[in-house]
Amino acid sequence: MYSIETIELSRTFKRNKGRLIYALRDVNIKVRKGEIFGLLGPNGAGKTTLIRILATLLLPTSGKAYVLGYDVVGEANKVREVINVVSGGERSGYGIMTVKENLWYFTQLYGLSRRDGWRKVRELIELLGMEDFADIRLNRLSTGMIQKYNLARGLINDPKVLFLDEPTLGLDVEVAKYIRRLIRKLIKEDPERTIFLTTHYMAEAEELCDRIAIIHKGRIVALGSPEQLKKMICDELVYKLEVKGIYSKLGERLKEAGFSKAVSSKSDITTGLTSLRMVLSSEEEAEEVVKWLIGSGYKVISISKVEPSLEDVFLKLVGGKLSEE
Amino acid sequence: MRSRITLLLKVAYARAYVRIKGGNREPSWVVWEILLPLLAVASVAYTYMILGAPREYIGFVVIGGAMISYWFNVIWGMGNALYWEKETGNLETFMITPAPLEGLLLGMALGGMFNTTLRALSIVLVGTMAFKASFNPSGLPAAFLIFVLTMVALYSLGMCIASIFLMYSRSGWRAAEVLQEPIMFLSGLYYPISIFPTLIQLLASSIPLTIGMDGIRRSLLLGYNLYDLRFHVISLSVMIPVLAYLAKRMLRYMELRAKVEGRLTLRWM
Numbered sequence: 001m002y003s004i005e006t007i008e009l010s011r012t013f014k015r016n017k018g019r020l021i022y023a024l025r026d027v028n029i030k031v032r033k034g035e036i037f038g039l040l041g042p043n044g045a046g047k048t049t050l051i052r053i054l055a056t057l058l059l060p061t062s063g064k065a066y067v068l069g070y071d072v073v074g075e076a077n078k079v080r081e082v083i084n085v086v087s088g089g090e091r092s093g094y095g096i097m098t099v100k101e102n103l104w105y106f107t108q109l110y111g112l113s114r115r116d117g118w119r120k121v122r123e124l125i126e127l128l129g130m131e132d133f134a135d136i137r138l139n140r141l142s143t144g145m146i147q148k149y150n151l152a153r154g155l156i157n158d159p160k161v162l163f164l165d166e167p168t169l170g171l172d173v174e175v176a177k178y179i180r181r182l183i184r185k186l187i188k189e190d191p192e193r194t195i196f197l198t199t200h201y202m203a204e205a206e207e208l209c210d211r212i213a214i215i216h217k218g219r220i221v222a223l224g225s226p227e228q229l230k231k232m233i234c235d236e237l238v239y240k241l242e243v244k245g246i247y248s249k250l251g252e253r254l255k256e257a258g259f260s261k262a263v264s265s266k267s268d269i270t271t272g273l274t275s276l277r278m279v280l281s282s283e284e285e286a287e288e289v290v291k292w293l294i295g296s297g298y299k300v301i302s303i304s305k306v307e308p309s310l311e312d313v314f315l316k317l318v319g320g321k322l323s324e325e
Numbered sequence: 326m327r328s329r330i331t332l333l334l335k336v337a338y339a340r341a342y343v344r345i346k347g348g349n350r351e352p353s354w355v356v357w358e359i360l361l362p363l364l365a366v367a368s369v370a371y372t373y374m375i376l377g378a379p380r381e382y383i384g385f386v387v388i389g390g391a392m393i394s395y396w397f398n399v400i401w402g403m404g405n406a407l408y409w410e411k412e413t414g415n416l417e418t419f420m421i422t423p424a425p426l427e428g429l430l431l432g433m434a435l436g437g438m439f440n441t442t443l444r445a446l447s448i449v450l451v452g453t454m455a456f457k458a459s460f461n462p463s464g465l466p467a468a469f470l471i472f473v474l475t476m477v478a479l480y481s482l483g484m485c486i487a488s489i490f491l492m493y494s495r496s497g498w499r500a501a502e503v504l505q506e507p508i509m510f511l512s513g514l515y516y517p518i519s520i521f522p523t524l525i526q527l528l529a530s531s532i533p534l535t536i537g538m539d540g541i542r543r544s545l546l547l548g549y550n551l552y553d554l555r556f557h558v559i560s561l562s563v564m565i566p567v568l569a570y571l572a573k574r575m576l577r578y579m580e581l582r583a584k585v586e587g588r589l590t591l592r593w594m
Contacts, residue, residue: 108339109424
């Protein structure tokens with residue numbers, strides 16, 4: 001039995017004048033127990049829609065979805081007993097109540113006795129190192145503290161499947177690192193537990209996930225381990241170029257000029273440079289790009305061949321960087 | 326089944342705890358919950374006193390003022406609450422747990438009733454002391470029974486309203502507004518509904534608040550006993566299962582529609 005299984009799962013939304021928008025289109029994934037499974041995709045790709053369906057908050061338009069063998073439509077209550085969801089930037093809870101009181105409230109939603117509820121709250125406060133702000137009202141917490149609280153809330157029922165939707169979004173480096181460490185610890189402590197993670201950060205996905213699915217416009221366009229995904233571009237070359245000046249549309253211009261569709265550009269006003277990352281088929285094609293740039297009046301500062309990363313796989317499959325979409 | 330009921334009661338207790346503790350943590354609640362509502366009652370009481378109305382009318386107004394605060398709590402405190410739960414993201418977090426939605430609403434009702442009872446008691450207390458309203462203590466048992474039945478019926482109606490907010494969010498406000506002024510008018514808040522034509526009296530009698538308020542007034546002001554008020558008790562007892570059934574069906578239906586249309590977690594609407 002899989003931890004999560006979707007079969008031809010689709011979800012549409014009606015927009016203006018009855019126009020149908022496909023948020024998910026024939027999604028088939030199988031997530032094994034004990035896996036950290038990553039779902040990568042730009043904004044609007046369908047990541048949150050998929051999590052909402054799996055968390056029983058939304059019904060699919062067609063197809064099937066199962067969590068630990070339970071049908072998310074017909075056995076929603078059973079699914080709810082074994083899952084939990086934590087979203088980055090979420091502020092659920094009651095601002096006027098303290099962290100402790102809020103956590104205790106959530107223990108009651110899972111039917112814990114009053115005593116067991118308070119015991120669980122103490123355990124979670126210790127696990128997440130929240131002793132310093134456990135008695136502070138929720139509306140007075142910093143973003144980092146809030147995210148620790150959110151994670152504590154997500155662990156209240158000791159979920160067998162934990163959905164983490166952009167869990168490090170907007171956090172400073174130290175807190176984000178702490179949360180990644182915790183995610184690994186959660187799997188280590190309970191090998192039966194599954195973590196389904198969505199993230200914008202490629203490095204985070206590469207560091208944490210056993211397998212990754214890339215979703216674009218509601219479709220799964222690639223699925224595999226980070227190494228398998230990187231092999232998808234093993235026959236190709238990845239180049240990094242630096243051009244003097246700020247050109248926000250340079251990537252688009254290169255695509256229009258008929259070069260690789262897998263190109264991303266980023267301008268840095270502090271250095272006055274525009275960086276390009278391109279997936280190309282050969283060294284000759286790289287030379288062509290440089291020639292075209294010079295011929296078009298751009299000043300090429302540097303060009304270097306770099307190791308392919310997950311970012312480049314994404315670039316090749318989707319035609320842009322996650323942040324550009 | 327038993328564990329489901331236990332869970333419902335736990336959830337209700339926890340939500341009531343949040344409502345009571347959170348709601349009373351800021352001392353400003355005294356102003357909003359007690360002082361301001363007293364002004365409305367005082368203004369009507371003074372009007373009756375200046376007009377030289379019989380003394381019973383003051384008691385009539387005081388009971389009306391106390392009871393209407395429960396109605397406000399039902400439509401704005403309970404129905405509307407699901408809108409705020411949704412906006413703050415709490416509804417989403419709630420809906421991924423196995424906790425029944427009825428438990429959340431029951432908790433809101435109980436928590437809201439606690440705060441509203443403080444408000445209602447202060448109205449009765451001030452009405453008795455400042456406006457010399459007098460009540461008949463022998464009518465207390467009958468008044469208490471009718472009060473309890475009225476509350477169960479009213480909060481069942483509140484669950485129906487909550488289901489509208491669950492689906493339509495802010496648009497649900499219109500439904501709540503539609504229920505506010507007409508019910509204040511029809512329930513006989515500051516006057517006996519006997520002044521209405523028979524047809525309107527019949528319509529007004531289909532509102533639990535009207536029957537409850539009338540029964541409590543008759544018991545506390547005129548000394549009616551339970552036997553005298555048997556029709557009030559029967560009417561409310563019939564309304565309760567009907568409204569409770571309707572509330573459950575509406576909640577289930579609206580939850581399903583909201584999940585189909587993707588409105589369950591949709592904010593800013």
